[in-house]
Amino acid sequence: MKSIIAAAAALMLTGGVFAQDTFEIEPAQAATADVLVNQALDSDLAWSVVESLTTEVGPRLAGSEAEARARAWGEALGNSLNFDRVAVENFTMPFWDRGELEISMTAPYNLALHGAALGGSGRSPRLGAINSDVVYFRNVAALMAVADGSLEGKIAFVDGDPLVATQTGAGYGPANQRRRIGWQHAERAGADAIVVRSVGSDHHRNPHTGMISSRDGEWARIPVIAISNPDADQLRRLHENGTPLAMHIRSTAGWHGEVTSGNVVMDIVGSELPDEIVLIGGHLDSWDIGTGAIDDGAGIAISVAAAELIARLPERPRRTIRVVMFGAEEVGLLGARAYAEQHADELPNHVLATESDFGAGRIWQFVSNVDAAANPAIDAIGRVMAPLGILRGGNEDGESGPDIIPMAMNGVPTVGLSQDGMDYFNLHHTPDDTLDKIDPDALAQNVAAYVALVYLAANMDVDFRTPAEASDVEENAAEQ
C-alpha cells in the first residue's frame, strides 16, 4: 500500500494527471512549435550535415589533425548558417593513437583475428612482436581472481557474455568491465598482453574499440586488444575442445604528449534574455576505425539542424540557444570538462542542457531532471512531442548525454530525449559506424523532437533551475 501512495504522490508532484498542474503553452508558441516540427520532418538538413561531416572530414580521433579539420568544418558550417556567434574554444589533452596492429591466432593453426587496440593500450616491445601461449578466462571475474605474476610470458584472453541489446542501452555497462579494467589484472599477473571479446551485440568480424579505464591516472603498458565476437566464439570453441591456443601480437599503440583539441560553440543570441542559455549538442570527435556517423555525427547534425530551423524564424528566441560540438568525448569527456571549466561563471545561467549521443535511432522517451515547479512546463513540451511517438518519462533522471555530466554536476537542469538503442551496440565504436547506417526518417524525427524542445524551452516564461534555497531544502528533506 505504501508504494501505491508513494506512486500517487509522485504522480501529483510530476503533475501528469491533475488539472491544477497543467501548463498551457502560449498559443502563438504552440503554433510555431508545430510549424517547426513539420519543417523538421520534411527537412534533409540534418542528413546533409552528417553526410558532410562523415564524408568530407571522415574519422576524427580526439586530438588528431582530423579532429582539427572537424573543428574548422564546424566553424565554417556555423558561419554559413544563421548562427550569431561561432567560436572555437581550445584546450590541451594527451594524445593516444592506435598505430599499427597485427594480431593472429598461431596455434592450433594460423587465423587472422579482427582486432583493434583499445584506447589507452600500450604497445608490444619495440624490438619484436609478442608470440605467446594464451590463457583463457571465461569472463573478467575469472581474470580478476588470478594470482599476481601467474601470467608471465602469456597472453590473457578474456571471453565474456554477449552484450545484451536493449532499448535503453542498459547492457553496455556490465559488458564493458572486461574492456575497462581487465588489463589492470592482466598486467598485475605479468601477462604480455590482454585480448578481450569485443563489447558489442553484433555478429560481424568487427572489433569494437573504446577507452580502457586508467588506474589512478596510469595507463596500460601492455597491448590491450579487442577482437570481434565471431573470432572470440572461435577461440572459445577451440578452448572448449581442449585445444591449446597461441597468438601473435604486434601493436604500436601509445601516447604522444600534449596536443590541442577544442569545442565549437555556436550561439543563436536570445532577444530578451541573451545571458540565459538553452544548450544542446553532440561530440565532434569519433573513434577512428569508423567514420563516426552514429557516434556522434548524428548528434552534431540533429543539434545543428534543430537550432538552424529556429534561427531561420523571423524573430530570435527569448533566450540564447547554444549548440556545442564537444571535442575529445571518447577519451574521457575532455571537451565537456573543458567547457564546464571555461564557462564556470556562466553555468548558473544555463537554464537547460541536453546532448544527443546515442546514435540515430528514433526517440521514444522524454525524461527530465528540472525543478519540480517547472515540471508541468516540461510535461507540456512532452505533449507537443507525443505525436512523434515519444513517451513522457519521469522527472527523476534527466539522462542527457555524457558531455552534459560536468554541467549537471554543477546544478544545470537537464532533459534527455531517449533514442532507441536496440541496434546501437551493433555499430558503436566499430568500422561499421558509417553514414549508410543512418535512417533519414529517424534522423528527421530526432530533429523534430529537438526543435520543439529547444524552441519552447528558449521561449517559455518558465525557469527550469532550482533556486538555491529550495535546492537546499530538498536536499535536507531527502536526508531525513
Place this chain on the structure above:
Amino acid sequence: MKSIIAAAAALMLTGGVFAQDTFEIEPAQAATADVLVNQALDSDLAWSVVESLTTEVGPRLAGSEAEARARAWGEALGNSLNFDRVAVENFTMPFWDRGELEISMTAPYNLALHGAALGGSGRSPRLGAINSDVVYFRNVAALMAVADGSLEGKIAFVDGDPLVATQTGAGYGPANQRRRIGWQHAERAGADAIVVRSVGSDHHRNPHTGMISSRDGEWARIPVIAISNPDADQLRRLHENGTPLAMHIRSTAGWHGEVTSGNVVMDIVGSELPDEIVLIGGHLDSWDIGTGAIDDGAGIAISVAAAELIARLPERPRRTIRVVMFGAEEVGLLGARAYAEQHADELPNHVLATESDFGAGRIWQFVSNVDAAANPAIDAIGRVMAPLGILRGGNEDGESGPDIIPMAMNGVPTVGLSQDGMDYFNLHHTPDDTLDKIDPDALAQNVAAYVALVYLAANMDVDFRTPAEASDVEENAAEQ
C-alpha cells in the same frame, strides 16, 4: 496462344497434373523416407560437422596446407562414420595466395579502406607501394570504354550498382562483371592497379573476395582489389563532390607454382547396383578471409549428414551413394574437373548428381533435369519434400551446384535443391562467413530434403538417365 499450348504441352511432359503420369513410391520406401526425414529434422549431425570443419580446420584456401588439413579431416570423418570406402583423390593445381595488403585513401585525407585482393590478382612492384591518383568509373561499362594507355600512372576505381538480393541469387552474375573482367580493361589502359566495389548485398565494412577471370589463361599483372560497399559509397560521395582522390596500395598477392589439392570421395556401396552412383557433395576449400561456414562447410555437412543417416539403416541402398568433398572449387572448379577426368569411365554410371553450394538457407524449390520418362518419379520425391516447405520446380533446369557442371556436360542427370539466397551475398566470400551465421533449424531442413532425395533415388526402380538413342532423337527434334 502458342505459348499457352506450349505450356500445356510442357505440363503434360513434366506430368504435374495428369493421373496417368503419377508415380507411386513403394510403401516401404516411403515409410523409410519419412523416418529419415524426421531423424534429419531432429539431428544435429550436420551442425556438428560444419562446427568441426570451421573450428578445427578453419579457413581453407584452395591448394594451401589448410586445404590439405581439411582433406585429412574429411578422410578421418568418413572413416569415423559408416561409409564403406573413403579415398582422397589428388590432383595438381597452380597456387595463388593473397599475401599482404595495405590499401588506404590518401587524398583528400587518410582513410583506411577495407579491401581484399581478388583471386588471380597481381602484386604491387616489389620495391615499393603504389601511390597514385584515382580515376573514377561509375561502372564497368564506363571502364570498358576507356582508351588504351589512358590510365598510365593511375589507379582505376570501378564503382557499380549494388548486388540485388534475390531468393535465387540472380543478382550475382550482373554485379560480378566488375570483379571478373574489369582488370583486363584497366591493364589495357595502363593503370597501376584496379579497385572495385565489392560484389555483395551487405552494408558492412567487409570486402568480398572471389576469382577474377583470366584472359585466355593470363592473369592480372596489376593488383586487383575489392573494397567494402561503405568504402565505395564514401569514394562515390567524394567524387560526386568533385574531390580528387588518391590511394596507397601495397599488395604481395601472386602465384606460387604447382601444388597438390584433392577430392575426398566417400561411398556407401549399393547392395544390388553397386556400380550405379547417386552423387551429392559440397566443396571443401573456402576463401581464406572467412572460415567457410556457408561457403561451403554447410554443403559438406548437409551431404555427409544425409548420407550417414542412410548408412545407419539396417540395409544398404540398392545403388551406391557417393559423397564428394570437392577441392579447389573457388579457383575454377578444379576439383570438379579433376573428378570428371579421373572418373570419366564411370560417369555413364552416375544416375543422378547434385551439390549443395549456396549457403545454409532453407530449401524452397526442387528442380531437375532428368529423362522425361523419369520425371514422374522425381515429382513423387518432390511430394515427399513438400511438407518441408519445398516447391516442385520444373524439369528443364536442374541447376545443381558448380561442381556438378563438368558431369552435367557429360550427360549426368541432375537435380537441384534451391536454397534461399536472399542473405547469401551478405556473407559469401567475406570475413563474415563464419559458423554463427548458420541457422541450425534451416540446416536440419536441408538434411531432411537431401536424405529423402538420396534415399529414394538410390532405391527406386527408376533410371534418371536419358538413353543415348532417345537423347539423339530429342536433340534432332529440338533442332527442327
